[in-house]
Amino acid sequence: MSYCVNCGVELDKTCAVCPLCNTKVCNPNEETDHVSPPPFPVRRGYTEPVQRGDITILLSVVLAVTAVVCGLLNFFVFSSNAWSLYVIGGCVLLWIFCLPVFFAKVNVYASIVLDGIGIALYFGMIAWRHPGNGWYMALALPLTGLAAAMILLFVAGIRRIRLSILSSSVLVLGEAAVFMVAVELLIRSFRQLPPGITWSAVVLTCCVIIDAALLTVIRRSRLREEVRRRMHI
Ligand SMILES: [Zn+2]
Numbered sequence: 001m002s003y004c005v006n007c008g009v010e011l012d013k014t015c016a017v018c019p020l021c022n023t024k025v026c027n028p029n030e031e032t033d034h035v036s037p038p039p040f041p042v043r044r045g046y047t048e049p050v051q052r053g054d055i056t057i058l059l060s061v062v063l064a065v066t067a068v069v070c071g072l073l074n075f076f077v078f079s080s081n082a083w084s085l086y087v088i089g090g091c092v093l094l095w096i097f098c099l100p101v102f103f104a105k106v107n108v109y110a111s112i113v114l115d116g117i118g119i120a121l122y123f124g125m126i127a128w129r130h131p132g133n134g135w136y137m138a139l140a141l142p143l144t145g146l147a148a149a150m151i152l153l154f155v156a157g158i159r160r161i162r163l164s165i166l167s168s169s170v171l172v173l174g175e176a177a178v179f180m181v182a183v184e185l186l187i188r189s190f191r192q193l194p195p196g197i198t199w200s201a202v203v204l205t206c207c208v209i210i211d212a213a214l215l216t217v218i219r220r221s222r223l224r225e226e227v228r229r230r231m232h233i
Helices: 052-077 085-096 108-129 135-157 164-191 199-219 221-231
Strands: none
Touching: 052 085, 052 108, 085 108, 108 135, 135 164, 164 199
């Protein structure tokens, strides 16, 4: 029985070099067995890297089959209501979300607009299935549009102006504050309350304080470099 002098691993009699660290095997008391087959394969296994097209086919098949099977299940077995519409809509929505993963040349701005339209249509389907108090036009549609516009603004900031991580954080916090204020204003309008802000004012205050701190850090080069050094950004 031989052991590697470098890493100590137990060696088979057929080993001319250590399979772990490639150190030459040299045991004066035991000749290397060149006749018996080695206990492990000598050729390295190779698998081709997964391509974008493979992911596209896999996810498309899974989503399409899910939509079709749920539709059939709804039609033939559990047919008391049209529940499969939500599943089918969700599958279509997920497929639209994955477009930038599927196709490398998809325009990111067009993709975000398409995502927004998809979400608005999905909410529209829910509103159509459950016609009620007008929540779709009063809340869902304006908030979806606002969220899409904010994501577009953020992506434009990252891609066109090439904002740093600190500047991006300022933008995200500012957008979050505006979004929360818009949510509260729309909810109050929907409930026919007088315009005003309460809880969103707290969010707004926190965002303003953090943004002020971040902007000060960005403006002062010594602070900025210290933050970058400590946070590895
Ligand atoms: Zn070794």
